[in-house]
Amino acid sequence: MGYLALTLDVRFVEQVFEMLKPHLHELKVKLKSREHIVFPPIIKYSFCKFVTSAIAEQFKELGVLIYDFGECPSQGNPYHAAASNNAAFLDYLWRNLDIPPYAPNRHGDSPLTIAQRGHNAEAIRWFRLKRLLQVATLRQIKPAPRIYIAI
Numbered sequence: 001m002g003y004l005a006l007t008l009d010v011r012f013v014e015q016v017f018e019m020l021k022p023h024l025h026e027l028k029v030k031l032k033s034r035e036h037i038v039f040p041p042i043i044k045y046s047f048c049k050f051v052t053s054a055i056a057e058q059f060k061e062l063g064v065l066i067y068d069f070g071e072c073p074s075q076g077n078p079y080h081a082a083a084s085n086n087a088a089f090l091d092y093l094w095r096n097l098d099i100p101p102y103a104p105n106r107h108g109d110s111p112l113t114i115a116q117r118g119h120n121a122e123a124i125r126w127f128r129l130k131r132l133l134q135v136a137t138l139r140q141i142k143p144a145p146r147i148y149i150a151i
Contacts, residue, residue, distance in 0.1 A: 013047075013055050041069035048081035053092035067093055076105030076114075079127075083114035087126045094130070101130050 039047075047059075047066040059066050067078040075081065079101045082090050094101065104110050112131070115123035 013051060039064060039066075042075075044069040045075050045078075045081045048078045048089075048093075049084045051085075051089065053089050056089070056092055065096075067097055076109070076111070077103060079103075079111040080105050080109070080114055083111045083123050083127075084118050084120055085123065087122050090123060090126045101127060 044066045047056075051059075051066065056066055069078070077099055078093055078097060079090070079099070082093055090101070102110050102112065110127075112124065112127035115127055
């Protein structure tokens with residue numbers, strides 16, 4: 001896979017799954033006899049940068065958890081990679097991962113910092129919202145009651 005795997009785009013991955021569709025059941029049966037398909041962490045990290053949650057689910061059905069690579073050397077966790085992806089994929093990670101979305105990588109950069117460097121407004125909003133929810137939970141902040149004034 002080499003360089004190609006690092007530069008794949010969503011359409012290419014969708015086309016691969018379209019080609020495999022008629023054979024997916026047979027492929028799943030064969031894969032059940034093995035533990036799982038092995039992708040190097042850097043490939044999984046690259047996938048997290050651009051795949052949709054639907055594609056991630058298709059990989060999951062084949063036994064490939066693209067978000068299960070721990071910490072990619074010098075890169076970070078799946079949230080660092082997904083800082084260039086969209087909010088739907090970040091929500092997918094949120095549902096499937098047990099790690100917080102604001103942990104820094106080895107260089108001290110949080111996923112929010114990476115999203116800011118990449119000017120990804122959608123991811124920036126998502127990370128800020130999750131951080132606010134985390135702070136509110138820690139401080140046990142309850143939403144302010146609504147006050148209506150009749151005029």
